[in-house]
Amino acid sequence: MNPFVKEVEPLADYKLRLFFTNGEAKVFDVSPYLDKGIFSELKDKSYFKQVQVVAGAVEWPNEQDFSNDTLFLLSDPV
Template sequence: MVKVISAEPMENYKLRIRLSNGKNGIFDVSPYLDKGVFHELMEERYFRCVKVAYGGVMWPHEQDFSAETIEYELR
């Protein structure tokens, strides 16, 4: 099962991601920002609070993305 090893916030709602299977790339969060709970991520200070948790990434108010979603969308 793939896991997120590191997630670094970047400009324009992107995350620099490193996965446990050796894949690295950029995950663009912007397509999700107009979807319910993800709207809060539009605040840059809050977006930068991302942490690696439970194999994926998570923010303080429990918005999250699984490693599988990230791997599928990774560029």
């Protein structure tokens, strides 16, 4: 089982700096998803910055989300 996200920080260029419960920090690039369905709303930078940790994953107010597994496996180490 992959670790959970304990903290998220939105960065420039639609990236997220993630801090996991195992002590690792990684960066996840959201930009490949911005033209896919519900994720297109994330193109609004002020909305993108509203990301928060919910139940070990990340989520935006209108329920766009990425699971901890996706984030851990597809992120780049810092």
